[in-house]
Amino acid sequence: MSDYMIRAVAAEGKIRAFAAYTTDTVEEARRRHNTSPVITAALGRLLTAAAMMGSMMKGDRDRVMLKINGDGPVKSITAQADTHGRVRGFAAVPQVILHANAKGKLDVGGAVGNGVLTVTKDIGMREPYVGTTMLVSGEIAEDLTYYFAESEQVPSSVGLGVLMNRENTVRQAGGFIVQLMPGVDDEVISRLEERIRNIDSVTSMLDRGMSPEDILNEILEGFSPEQLGGRTDIAFSCGCSKEKIRSAVSGLKAEELESLIEGEQPVTAHCDFCNTDYTFTPDEIRAIIAGKTILQ
Secondary structure, eight states: OOOOEEEEEEETTTTEEEEEEHHHHHHHHHHHHHHOHHHHHHHHHHHHHHHHTTTTSTTTEEEEEEEEEEEEOOEEEEEEEEEEEEEEEEEOOOOOOOOOTSSSSSSHHHHHHEEEEEEEEESSSOOOEEEEOOOOOSHHHHHHHHHHHSSSSEEEEEEEEEEOOSSSSSEEEOOOOOOOOOOOOOOHHHHHHHHHHOOOOOOHHHHHHHOHHHHHHHTTSSSOEEEEEEEEEEEEEOOOHHHHHHHHHHSSSSSHHHHHTTTOOEEEEETTTTTEEEEOOOOHHHHTTTOOOOOO
C-alpha cells in the first residue's frame, strides 16, 4: 500500500476526520537522517500529523510547520507539510537510545521531555499564524489533541503510531485526526468518545492490514461517514536545490562572500530538512560575486 491520506465527514457534517498511511514516508525520513528507533517513532508521528494538518488548509501554496522543543535528549523535532501531501522534517539529535517505557513501547515521551509545541501556518498573509501550547505528555498525539482544543478551540482526538521492524526499519506508520464541528450535540460527543476509547492503537490497526478508509470506518461506525474527494498521496519531499541555495547565497554582501573563500576551500551549505549538502567551489563563489552563473 502506497502512502496516502483521506478526508471524511460524519454525523451530518458535525464530525470531520482525516486518516493517513505513511510507512514509506517515515522510512525515507529514517534513512535520510539515520534516526534511532525512538527518534524514528517521534519524527514519524510528527510527519504524519503534519501531512494531515496540511490537508486542512486550502491555498495551493499554504504550508504548516510543527515544531516540538523539549528538555529531553532529542532537543527538538520539526515537520513541515503543504496541501499536496509533501512533507519533510528532522530531529535535532537523530540518535537517542532509551529503554522502553512502562508499557514496553518506544519511549517517545522520554525522548521529548517537557516543553512546547509550536504550530506555524503560512497561508499567504503578511504574517503567519502561530499557535503555541505546552506539551502534556511528549507522546505527540496527546500534545496535538491539547493544541487543537486550547489554541484552535476545536475538540479533537489524534491518534499516531510508528511500528518498527527488528532491523530498525519502519514496519507501519500512520494516524488519524477526528474533530467535532460547532453545534454538535452531547449525544454524538458521548458516542464518539466511546468509540475512540474502544478502538485498537493505530499501529495495531495498520498491522492488521487496515487502510485509512478502514480506520475511519471503524472510528465513525454508526455516524454515517462520507469520504470527501479522493486520496491525497503522501511523500517525503524537500524543495531545496543548489540553485535555491545559490540564490540565497547571492544575497550576502560581496565582502561576506569573499571571506568564505579566503582559504580557497569549497563552501558547503546544509539542508537540515533532507540532510543534503550543497558544495560551492571558490570559483563558483567568485562567479556569484561577479554576478555570473556557472552552469553545472
